[in-house]
Amino acid sequence: MKIGFIGTGVMGSRMVKRLLDQNYEVYVYTRSKEKARPLQEMGADYVGSIPELAKVCDLLCTCLSMPTDVVEVYCGPNGIVENARHGTICLDFTTVGADTSKSIFEIATKKGISYLDSPVSGGPEGVENGSLTIMVGGEKLVFEKVLPILKVIGGKVEFLGPAGSGSIAKLINQYLVAVHSLAASEAMVAGAAYGLDSEQLFNLLKVSYGDSKILRRHMDEYVLDRQFEPGGAIKYVHKDVRLANQLFEEAGMKEITGQLAQRAFQQAEENGLQDLDMSAVILPIENASDVVVKKINKDTL
Structure with missing residues (x-):
């Protein structure tokens, strides 16, 4: 073939x-x-x-x-x-x-x-x-x-x-990817804003009910090390959650968390982050709270 x-x-x-x-x-x-x-x-x-x-x-x-x-x-x-x-x-x-x-x-x-x-x-x-x-x-x-x-x-x-079923399932997955990305970003920024050690907080969350594959991916591979090369780029997740929101609205859901995620990814794009990894959606949230979610070198303390 x-x-x-x-x-x-x-x-x-x-x-x-x-x-x-x-x-x-x-x-x-x-x-x-x-x-x-x-x-x-x-x-x-x-x-x-x-x-x-x-x-x-x-x-x-x-x-x-x-x-x-x-x-x-x-x-x-x-x-x-x-x-x-x-x-x-x-x-x-x-x-x-x-x-x-x-x-x-x-x-x-x-x-x-x-x-x-x-x-x-x-x-x-x-x-x-x-x-x-x-x-x-x-x-x-x-x-x-x-x-x-x-x-x-x-x-x-x-x-x-039938035709379209695969696309529907993928958009549902991408809806969760976008929403979980936003939620994980907000949670980690809140912890940093209140003075918690980001790595310690992450280690607690990943063995608690707040754990998710997205939380682990973003923190382990990108955010804590401040490395945002894609991966899956911001612009693609923005596109996907926009399509997913349309799908959900057609199913009769009018007020959905995906709308917040769509706005967050749109803001990241407007800030010039469109080609960075999706985990970079955290950057505008960090800027708003004037904190950075990162590992702390305890040897220098």
Whole structure:
């Protein structure tokens, strides 16, 4: 099976590497051939356009930044739907709204192309060790055909139902990511404002009911060491929680904590933090309270 890949950023490039490591034949398209060079050195073949990629591959994977990118890559005049062969299967790993996934599924189906919304959770480290959670919506028979490939990058791969189901599950996950990020940030800033040792407070919280995977991730890997290189960038979590809030509101919920999280991530973006890790949402909160959540070098006290 020839696998095509569009979107070889932080996540996509790692997915390509895992597929190559399992001896799959992988073709990649990037706007810049130079960007594809490291993947070529690993064994991937570079293809110079989306139409060419679509025509040569049996399975097409996309891992893009924004819903608009997904729509353009699939439905644009030089996109996948117009150029892929009948019977091609598409896997979209991007986090988009359910309406986007359903729309692309319908357009692709009319052309004899199968489309699965397959967003992932677990970050770059999840790709590297093959432990991603993959949430899939679409046709089950198609899902079963590509399940061995999904298991190359995913430790937990679940088929959830019709087109859009994977995207709905991912947005619910991202809602919790955003809300937990804000709550963890506020809690740690409050502790620092009242003079508590941030590392000591964190060590207490992570063995108490206030513990969460986000609290541990943010404090252990980013905040306490004041290192905010992504990871998952602020701008993407802002996009995700905005889409999640729309989903929740459509379900009848009007006043939700996600609205506060959306405002916090929006403020972080407005402060120029959009390309930093999502844990950097704490920075404007620290500034407002005039404290810094960090490790204290007790040897200097």
